[in-house]
Amino acid sequence: MTTTSMVSAELHTEVTLFYARHMRAMDEGRVLDWTADFTDDGVFETNVRPDPQIGRAAIANGAGGAAQKLLDDKVLRRHCLTTLDIRHGLDDVIHASSYAIIVRTPPGGPTAVEFLCTCDDELIRANEQLLIRRRSVKRDDLVFAPTLGA
Amino acid sequence: MTTTSMVSAELHTEVTLFYARHMRAMDEGRVLDWTADFTDDGVFETNVRPDPQIGRAAIANGAGGAAQKLLDDKVLRRHCLTTLDIRHGLDDVIHASSYAIIVRTPPGGPTAVEFLCTCDDELIRANEQLLIRRRSVKRDDLVFAPTLGA
Amino acid sequence: MTTTSMVSAELHTEVTLFYARHMRAMDEGRVLDWTADFTDDGVFETNVRPDPQIGRAAIANGAGGAAQKLLDDKVLRRHCLTTLDIRHGLDDVIHASSYAIIVRTPPGGPTAVEFLCTCDDELIRANEQLLIRRRSVKRDDLVFAPTLGA
Numbered sequence: 001m002t003t004t005s006m007v008s009a010e011l012h013t014e015v016t017l018f019y020a021r022h023m024r025a026m027d028e029g030r031v032l033d034w035t036a037d038f039t040d041d042g043v044f045e046t047n048v049r050p051d052p053q054i055g056r057a058a059i060a061n062g063a064g065g066a067a068q069k070l071l072d073d074k075v076l077r078r079h080c081l082t083t084l085d086i087r088h089g090l091d092d093v094i095h096a097s098s099y100a101i102i103v104r105t106p107p108g109g110p111t112a113v114e115f116l117c118t119c120d121d122e123l124i125r126a127n128e129q130l131l132i133r134r135r136s137v138k139r140d141d142l143v144f145a146p147t148l149g150a
Numbered sequence: 151m152t153t154t155s156m157v158s159a160e161l162h163t164e165v166t167l168f169y170a171r172h173m174r175a176m177d178e179g180r181v182l183d184w185t186a187d188f189t190d191d192g193v194f195e196t197n198v199r200p201d202p203q204i205g206r207a208a209i210a211n212g213a214g215g216a217a218q219k220l221l222d223d224k225v226l227r228r229h230c231l232t233t234l235d236i237r238h239g240l241d242d243v244i245h246a247s248s249y250a251i252i253v254r255t256p257p258g259g260p261t262a263v264e265f266l267c268t269c270d271d272e273l274i275r276a277n278e279q280l281l282i283r284r285r286s287v288k289r290d291d292l293v294f295a296p297t298l299g300a
Numbered sequence: 301m302t303t304t305s306m307v308s309a310e311l312h313t314e315v316t317l318f319y320a321r322h323m324r325a326m327d328e329g330r331v332l333d334w335t336a337d338f339t340d341d342g343v344f345e346t347n348v349r350p351d352p353q354i355g356r357a358a359i360a361n362g363a364g365g366a367a368q369k370l371l372d373d374k375v376l377r378r379h380c381l382t383t384l385d386i387r388h389g390l391d392d393v394i395h396a397s398s399y400a401i402i403v404r405t406p407p408g409g410p411t412a413v414e415f416l417c418t419c420d421d422e423l424i425r426a427n428e429q430l431l432i433r434r435r436s437v438k439r440d441d442l443v444f445a446p447t448l449g450a
Contacts, residue, residue: 007167009159009309017307020385020397074444078416080382080399082230082251085170097170099230101253101382103401103416109441111415115261116228116253141259144224157317159309232380232401235320247320249380251403265411266378266403291409294374 007086015086015096015123018130023079023100029067035060039124039133046137076105077114094123094130116140157236165236165246165273168280173229173250179217185210189274189283196287226255227264244273244280266290307386315386315396315423318430323379323400329367335360339424339433346437376405377414394423394430416440 018037025034035056038044044059045052053059070077080101087095097120104114122134168187175184185206188194194209195202203209220227230251237245247270254264272284318337325334335356338344344359345352353359370377380401387395397420404414422434 007163009163009313012163012166013159013307013309013312016312017385020383023383024385024397076416076440076443078383078399078418078440080230080380080401080416082232082382083170083173083228085167085174097174099228099253101230101251101401103399103413103440105416105440105443107441107444109415109445111413111441113253113261113263113413115259116226116230116255118228140226140228140253140255141257141261143226143255144257145259157313159313162313162316163309230380232382233320233323233378235317235324247324249378249403251380251401263403263411263413265409266376266380266405268378290376290378290403290405291407291411293376293405294407295409 005088007088011094012086014130015094016084018123019081019084019096019098023081026063026067027076027078029071031060031064031067034063037130037132038135039126039131042132043134044137045135047139047142048137074107078103089122092124093133094125096121096123155238157238161244162236164280165244166234168273169231169234169246169248173231176213176217177226177228179221181210181214181217184213187280187282188285189276189281192282193284194287195285197289197292198287224257228253239272242274243283244275246271246273305388307388311394312386314430315394316384318423319381319384319396319398323381326363326367327376327378329371331360331364331367334363337430337432338435339426339431342432343434344437345435347439347442348437374407378403389422392424393433394425396421396423 022034022037038056038059040056041054042056042059043052043054053062080103081098082101083099085097089095097118100117100119102114102117103111105111118138120136121132123130124133172184172187188206188209190206191204192206192209193202193204194212203212230253231248232251233249235247239245247268250267250269252264252267253261255261268288270286271282273280274283322334322337338356338359340356341354342356342359343352343354344362353362380403381398382401383399385397389395397418400417400419402414402417403411405411418438418440420436421432423430424433
């Protein structure tokens with residue numbers, strides 16, 4: 001549920017730069033930096049897995065293996081964030097929605113779109129920093145298809 | 151024709167979020183929400199068709215069929231907005247130009263770039279809301295090729 | 301080296317629109333407009349070439365041939381800027397980092413991702429305008445591969 005109050009230019013800037021840094025952390029294999037953007041009890045749900053991951057440790061565990069595999073294979077993967085929407089919710093929650101184009105490059109190329117995710121986050125502010133308390137990621141290629149690994 | 155006055159951070163935020171919501175409306179098949187972002191007498195011209203569509207009803211009619219076809223086929227199509235420029239024009243018109251990467255996903259994938267559009271809009275403000283009074287969309291694949299359906 | 305001071309909404313707007321215009325200048329074949337965004341002694345280094353280009357004239361020379369080839373071949377190429385990060389550095393330098401998805405369309409299509417570049421710029425302000433004094437561009441497909449033309 002969101003309210004209709006205007007999003008300030010300061011918040012727009014803060015959220016935009018938050019994501020630019022958050023996405024780079026993952027793309028550069030800095031999983032702990034990436035995970036630090038979640039609350040301790042953050043929830044990560046995705047249509048890739050049947051159950052959500054709950055808590056920063058579980059989220060880090062889920063992301064770490066995939067990140068290491070990319071590093072080992074020298075595959076570069078970029079989360080290209082576009083079409084970011086921001087809305088105020090109740091209780092100072094900030095809703096941020098984006099389209100992430102996942103662009104994948106093996107050594108020497110070719111570069112290609114691997115998939116597209118919609119990402120819907122609930123952000124809160126703690127110690128003057130934004131943190132993700134709930135993330136819902138949906139890969140478009142799985143919306144109308146069986147879940148991977150199910 | 152544009153003036154050289156600076157674009158404020160507030161306007162940048164407003165226009166950016168306007169497009170994030172406008173593009174989602176189309177991508178989620180909410181054609182009436184999308185059409186509501188045009189003025190009653192809005193003009194939509196594109197290099198896909200020889201004649202412009204004039205008026206909100208004509209614009210809705212043009213977009214509705216394509217949107218329904220995608221829903222029927224369970225194809226997800228995202229207008230990924232990038233490289234947004236904003237300029238002040240005469241008479242309080244705001245010129246907004248963007249690159250929209252159209253990313254298409256059939257059920258189960260694969261996801262691919264379908265085409266790229268440049269979008270040049272004239273925005274005006276009415277009842278504190280931004281509205282599109284004129285849109286010019288060009289698909290890059292048709293710029294140097296025969297018009298589709300001509 | 302960067303400081304931790306907050307990026308203002310005004311600077312975020314200015315840098316975002318700077319890149320929207322800068323990228324369009326190149327994509328539309330206006331090489332001199334594009335080159336004018338560098339300082340006279342600007343440095344352009346990339347993993348496509350072994351040596352950096354130093355000075356606006358050398359940078360223009362390097363870009364002009366490629367731009368003319370695209371115009372001759374009627375190929376449209378768009379630098380789709382995403383995931384822009386901005387940080388304050390020492391001595392009023394502004395560090396701006398982005399992911400540019402290079403989307404290429406030959407006449408009639410098909411449109412495809414050609415490659416992805418990470419772009420790390422040092423911006424300074426001169427006569428109230430932003431200028432690039434150093435650019436480091438890396439094509440992802442060349443990071444783990446031999447340099448083109450080496």
